[in-house]
Amino acid sequence: MTVKIINQSNNPLPAYATEGSSGMDLRAAINETITLQPLERTLIPTGLFIELPVGVEAQVRPRSGLAIKQGITCLNTPGTIDADYRGEIKVILINLSNEIQSVHNGDRIAQLVIQKVEKISWAPAVELEQTTRNEGGFGSTGKQ
Numbered sequence: 215m216t217v218k219i220i221n222q223s224n225n226p227l228p229a230y231a232t233e234g235s236s237g238m239d240l241r242a243a244i245n246e247t248i249t250l251q252p253l254e255r256t257l258i259p260t261g262l263f264i265e266l267p268v269g270v271e272a273q274v275r276p277r278s279g280l281a282i283k284q285g286i287t288c289l290n291t292p293g294t295i296d297a298d299y300r301g302e303i304k305v306i307l308i309n310l311s312n313e314i315q316s317v318h319n320g321d322r323i324a325q326l327v328i329q330k331v332e333k334i335s336w337a338p339a340v341e342l343e344q345t346t347r348n349e350g351g352f353g354s355t356g357k358q
């Protein structure tokens with residue numbers, strides 16, 4: 215699948231790092247370094263605008279390296295880029311460490327995963343098919 219993209223940043227286009235990579239890293243497109251206080255969140259532009267076909271979404275997901283090394287993650291993970299969104303892809307980062315963290319222009323701050331999405335119609339009902347699990351959840355399995 216090819217997807218139209220406008221890149222208003224001076225960073226390279228997001229790319230798969232290896233043949234088997236699910237995501238393409240997103241880079242910060244910022245003029246000045248951003249500092250994040252502990253628990254501070256901020257919206258970081260990428261300079262990227264895309265045109266997804268209907269039936270496809272893009273997810274903005276955290277990078278594990280940033281999370282473990284700096285305690286930085288995406289607050290709304292996974293972020294949803296709707297097929298009909300024509301605005302700039304932005305990343306909501308939060309600093310969950312107890313130190314000030316910095317983000318520089320070009321830093322890889324998140325990753326974009328392209329996924330097919332199903333659209334459904336509701337069939338209103340009064341009862342649902344029984345299952346072994348039924349209403350069990352929230353740690354219901356594996357108990358003696």
Ligand SMILES: O=c1ccn([C@H]2C[C@H](O)[C@@H](COP(=O)(O)OP(=O)(O)OP(=O)(O)O)O2)c(=O)[nH]1
Pocket residue numbers: 274290292293294295296297299302303304305306
């Ligand atoms: O991490 C994100 C999440 C969303 N978006 C953009 C693309 C998406 O299509 C749009 C709306 O996102 P979402 O549906 O998550 O936000 P909302 O709060 O429901 O806003 P809206 O009412 O505009 O849908 O914002 C981003 O750029 N980055």
Ligand SMILES: [Mg+2]
Pocket residue numbers: none
């Ligand atoms: Mg929405």
